[in-house]
Amino acid sequence: MTKRNPFRSFKTSPEIIRLAVMLHVRFPLSLRNVEDLLHERGIDVSHETIRFWWNRFGPIFAAEIRRRRIERMGIYSTWRWHVDEMFVKINGEVRYLWRAVDHEGEVLEAVVTKRRDRKAALKILRKLLRRYGRPREIVTDRLPSYGAALKELGAKDLQSSGRWLNNRVENAHLPLRRRERAMLRFRRMRSLQTFAAVHASVSNHFNQERSLSSRKIFKLNRAAALEQWRQLGAA
Secondary structure, three states, X not given: OOOOOOOOOOOOOHHHHHXXXXXXXXXXXXXXXXXXXXXXXXXXXXXXXXXHHHHHHHHHHHHHHHHHHHHHHHHHHHOXXXXXXEEEEEOOEEEEEEEEEEOOOOEEEEEEEOOXXXXXXXXXXXXXXXXXXXXXXXXXOOOHHHHHHHHHHOOHHHEEEOOOOOHHHHHHOHHHHHHHHHOOOEOOHHHHHHHXXXXXXXXXXXXXXXXXXXXXXXXXXXXXXHHHHHOOOXX
């Protein structure tokens, strides 16, 4: 079956659309910042057009990256999970963004909820187990909701809690915090959920662990990641 071309009804070239989406999601830039950067390169589009492109193609690109990563990583994503929740204000009300990362710091899942109870913890844990299978260990903080949810799932023996054990996911919150400030906070839970999911996939794709490899290897990996990005959505 021929793959459907998502760019078929757009006059703008796919290369420009991919560049605009990457600039907005990967870097802490507002839509107007991206508009100015594209204008400097001779590309005249409004920030509302970039917003439309991001809403249309961001989830498509993220789903393709996620599918390829799951196929490539396989069992490695089940070594150890770090799960934590961060506070996010939406229209003055506190909401909770639950995020899970693996032992290498790559984001596995992000879920937005109104509460921080057992039901909310079950939501993200069930998604993780359904998509990646059963891990060897789940590291959490001491929030009672995790223990209650894992007990219901029959995975209480996998839980580990302790001081500094969850620094891996705590550090993984920082890029999203920078994006939150650049976007002057989020307006709706749905928009936060969409952005968090897409941002996670794009961050995973371009995460080359710069400090753990030589400059030569880093440059090769970065070039490969950029080349793969340029092929996203291709028919």
